[in-house]
Every structure is written in structure tokens, then in C-alpha cells.
Amino acid sequence: MKPLHLIILFFLITIFGCDSLVNNVSPENLPDIQSKLVVQSFISPQSSQILVSVTESVPLFGESTATSDPIKNAVVKISDGINEVTIPYESTSNLYSIAKEKFAVVAGKTYTLTVSDGKRSVNATCKVPVKQTAAKSYVIDTVYTNNGFDIDTTITVKMTWQDIPVDTNYYRVKAYLDLEYNVSEGTSATTFKEKRITGRFNFRWDNTIGRNDYQSDANLDGTIFSSAIGRTTLPKTQVYDYGFGNRFTVYPNSKILAITFEVENTDAAYFKYHRSLELSGNENPFTEPTLIYNNINGGLGCFAAFNTGSLVYKP
Numbered sequence: 093m094k095p096l097h098l099i100i101l102f103f104l105i106t107i108f109g110c111d112s113l114v115n116n117v118s119p120e121n122l123p124d125i126q127s128k129l130v131v132q133s134f135i136s137p138q139s140s141q142i143l144v145s146v147t148e149s150v151p152l153f154g155e156s157t158a159t160s161d162p163i164k165n166a167v168v169k170i171s172d173g174i175n176e177v178t179i180p181y182e183s184t185s186n187l188y189s190i191a192k193e194k195f196a197v198v199a200g201k202t203y204t205l206t207v208s209d210g211k212r213s214v215n216a217t218c219k220v221p222v223k224q225t226a227a228k229s230y231v232i233d234t235v236y237t238n239n240g241f242d243i244d245t246t247i248t249v250k251m252t253w254q255d256i257p258v259d260t261n262y263y264r265v266k267a268y269l270d271l272e273y274n275v276s277e278g279t280s281a282t283t284f285k286e287k288r289i290t291g292r293f294n295f296r297w298d299n300t301i302g303r304n305d306y307q308s309d310a311n312l313d314g315t316i317f318s319s320a321i322g323r324t325t326l327p328k329t330q331v332y333d334y335g336f337g338n339r340f341t342v343y344p345n346s347k348i349l350a351i352t353f354e355v356e357n358t359d360a361a362y363f364k365y366h367r368s369l370e371l372s373g374n375e376n377p378f379t380e381p382t383l384i385y386n387n388i389n390g391g392l393g394c395f396a397a398f399n400t401g402s403l404v405y406k407p
Contacts, residue, residue, distance in 0.1 A: 127151055129163070129214045129391040131207050134362060135197045137220065138400045142195065144168050144179055144188040146207055149392055162186040166209045172201050197397070199224075205395045214391035218359055223259065226401030227251040227353040228316065235323075245326040247348075249295055250319055253355045253401075257314040262363035263307045264398070265319045266354040267295040273327050273344040281338035290349065295322030306367050351405045361387045362396035 133144040146163045168179040168188040177195045179188040197203070200222040206215045230251040237244040249267050270292055278284040297305040298320040307317060327344040334340075356362075364385040372384060386392050 129166075129207055129209065129212050129388070129393075131205070131214060131216070131388050131391055131393040131395065133205055133395050135203065135218070135220065135395075135397045136356075136400055137197050137199050138402075139192065139197065141189050141191045142170060142179060142197065143185075144170075144205070144207070145186075145393075146188060146209075163209055166207050169206045170195065171204045171206075172198070173204070199399050203397070207391070212390070214388050216388045216393075216395035218361060218387075218395050218397045220397040221261075221357045221359055221399040223256050224357050224399045224401040225253050225256050225355050227355060227403040228253050230353055230403070230405065232351060232405065244328070245346075246323050247295075247326065247351075249322045249351065249353070251353050251355075252316050252318045255309045255313060255315050255317055256357065260360075261309045262358045262360060263309075263317065264356040264358055264363070264366070265297070265305050265307075265322075266356065267322050268352045268354075269293040269295065269324050270349040270352070271326070272347040272349055274342055275327075275344075276330060276332060276340070276342050281334040281336075281340075284332065284334070284338075284340055286342055293324045295324045297322050304370075306363060306370070308363065348407050353403045353405070354400050356398040356400050358398040359396050361385070361394055362398055365394035365396060 128149045130147045130149055131144065133142065135142055146166045146168065147160055148163060150160060164181050164183070164186075166181075166188070168181075169176055170179060170190075171177075175195070177190060179190045181187075182189045197220060199220050202217060202219045204215060204217045206213070208214075228251075230249060233248045235246040235248055237246065247269060251265065251267070253263075253265075255261060270290065272288060272290045274286050275289055276284060277287050304320050309315070309317075326346045329344065330342045332340045332342070365387075368383065368385040384392075385394065387394055387396070
């Protein structure tokens with residue numbers, strides 16, 4: 093057994109050795125601790141408005157006053173090379189927004205976005221894809237799941253679309269369910285009543301090998317693409333018990349009004365950015381960390397474009 097004084101001496105040498113190592117690290121070798129503007133905007137000819145999110149990064153090292161809150165006093169401008177507008181800040185959405193009637197996004201045009209908060213300035217450029225494609229066929233089905241207490245009703249969809257030939261294309265698929273159903277209104281037995289409302293529900297896509305909501309036509313030019321299975325759950329029956337025999341049951345009596353299938357023909361930046369976000373959230377502990385794609389000059393984030401083809405099913 094080692095003498096106690098030798099053990100103590102060993103720990104003292106270790107502690108002072110580590111302190112010396114930290115003090116000898118050159119400042120220029122430390123990570124950049126400056127906060128950067130973070131900008132996100134995705135434009136499309138089909139969108140009713142242009143939306144721009146402006147925040148700032150929070151450095152991991154050093155002291156900083158940066159927060160993840162929206163920056164409200166930035167000057168945000170978009171230009172098509174001929175026309176330029178300043179996009180105002182909307183406090184209700186915490187975004188910079190402008191209606192398409194005031195500045196239209198046109199397929200095939202190149203747009204430049206500039207953002208400045210007085211201390212930092214960033215910019216990015218994107219080109220809106222010229223062509224679009226829509227769902228060629230689709231399948232709609234219903235799945236019932238009984239968990240022992242009640243039954244979940246899930247609507248599933250799947251679609252195919254024709255790849256746009258010759259060009260290198262990147263796709264994202266979306267689907268929405270427009271539904272009419274009953275809900276409760278009121279907070280007590282005396283104010284309780286039912287009312288009929290309409291709502292939109294997004295479909296969530298299964299993740300399968302080589303097929304999810306983002307796909308590329310690399311080595312598949314001109315072929316028929318198919319989506320993964322999309323799922324959305326219908327509203328459940330709700331029971332409200334206010335006591336003293338005041339028990340009310342609301343049956344949704346759901347009625348499908350429409351299902352919209354969308355195929356977005358995106359630019360490369362849109363595809364790479366969203367795919368990098370998906371991969372960064374991979375829960376596999378043996379997967380290497382993924383860097384988030386960035387095309388904002390002088391900052392972080394993404395400015396990209398897409399052109400959407402739609403097909404609407406109405407029962």
C-alpha cells in the first residue's frame with residue numbers, strides 16, 4: 093500500500109498540472125464566442141405571404157447577452173434584382189411578414205434577402221424552382237386501434253408522383269386533412285354546449301429506409317416516386333363530468349371535407365437544410381453528430397425556395 097503522503101502529492105501534481113494546461117491555451121484557439129444573426133425564410137409562388145424569422149445565436153463559451161428571443165428592430169429587405177421591399181415586423185407572429193400582393197414570388201426568379209440589426213448584417217440568395225409536379229395517384233385508408241378504453245381512428249394516406257425529367261430535383265411531400273367535427277363549449281354544467289367547427293390536421297410521415305417526406309431524384313431521373321405512409325388521428329369522444337350527475341359526452345361525428353396532397357419541388361438549400369435538421373435529431377447514440385446546413389452569409393440559418401403542386405380530394 094502506498095504511503096498517504098505520496099497519494100496526496102500525486103493529487104496535488106495532477107491538480108496543478110491541469111490548471112497549467114488550461115492557462116496555456118491560446119485565446120485564438122478557443123471557439124468563436126460572438127453571437128450571430130439567425131435567419132430563416134422559405135419562399136414559394138403559392139404562399140400567401142413571405143415570412144422571415146430573425147433571432148440570434150447563443151454562444152456556448154464565454155459571457156454573452158444574446159438570447160433566443162426574436163429580434164424586433166432589424167431591417168429586413170428582399171429583392172428580385174429589380175424591385176426591393178422592406179419587410180415589416182409583426183408582433184402577433186414575432187415574424188417579419190409581407191403579403192404576396194405587395195411583393196410576389198415568381199417561379200424561375202432569383203431573390204436576395206438582407207438582414208441588419210445595426211451591428212450585424214447578413215444576406216442570402218435563392219432561386220425559385222421553375223417547374224412543379226403534383227400527386228399522380230393516392231390511397232386513403234382508415235385504421236382503428238382499440239387500447240382497451242376507447243378506439244383511436246387514424247386516417248392514412250400514400251401518394252405517387254412523376255419525377256420532373258432532366259433536372260436535378262429535390263422533393264418534400266405534405267398532406268392536410270380538413271375536418272368538420274363537434275367540440276364542447278363552456279366551463280361548467282350550466283354553460284356547457286356543443287358546437288360544430290372545422291379544423292386542419294397535418295399528416296405525419298412514417299420514416300422508412302430511403303423514403304420519408306424528403307426525397308431526391310439522384311440516379312432516379314424520370315421515375316415514379318412514392319411517399320411513405322402519412323397518418324393523422326381523428327378527434328376522440330370526450331366525456332365531461334361536472335359532478336352531481338352532470339355528465340356530458342361529446343361525440344365528434346367527424347366529417348372529412350377534403351384531403352390536400354402537396355409535392356414541393358424545392359431548391360437544394362431547402363432540401364439540405366431540412367434533411368440536416370432531421371439527421372441531427374437522430375436518437376441513435378452510435379451516429380456521428382450532423383452539422384446543420386447553413387447558407388446565410390455572415391450568419392446562420394437558411395433562405396430557400398420551393399414550388400408546390402397540389403391535388404385535392406373531396407369525398
